[in-house]
Amino acid sequence: GLTRIDHVGIACHDLEEKIAFYESTFGLVVASREVNEAQGVKEAMLHVADGPAGSSYVQLLEPLGPDTPVGRFLAKRGEGVHHVGYGVDDVAAALEAIGAKHVRLLDERPRHGSMGASIAFLHPKDVGGVLTELVQAAKDPRQGR
Template structure:
């Protein structure tokens, strides 16, 4: 049985749930000097999101992902309602999200999706249920081809 360490290549990002994306981007720019690397609306996941990176980061380092809800019914809106703004997820970059999903399921972990979904900038993602990961929502991120 393959180990997850055979697939994890880096910490990809940490996700922070925020009620106001523009205000959160401005805060991280002003106080920490982070730069906006990517911004998009992901209708499928019900979020408007921004990826921020340290100055000069070419995309190899870990990013900060800010997530704001598109609707009151979105997962992020529910998270904000339950916990307030704050750390929402830890994302590991993987070489093959399908194989990582199979390996984790073989170990008895629950994943949120039957098959990976579209993530930021065309990546493919799946999530390990927080109840199976010490209370942490763990995201598996396979970057888009050529990234």
């Protein structure tokens, strides 16, 4: 099952500007910055809190180009919440269970996400308009799995 909210993904035009906003407005601290070519994003994870099931973050996303998931989202809807990422203990097992419930999987197999996590996306049209990500965090997020 789902163990926590791992992160909320927020689409923006200017990553550095939004990092500065979250730092100065909420006092959040950047835990990692990465470019993920496969996902078409430049992104930062800002640490929010630690709970019994793991940590939670805000993920700020700037597209690498217009022809990417976040680039198309910005063109259509503008800046704002792009997806919700839920923590799971075993993303492959979660995909199998959820795929059996007629929810379209955007990833048949887990892919690489921020901080060494294994991730997979569910189609927003099958989740009430919410792009949904499953996140199996790395055992040691600084080193990956």
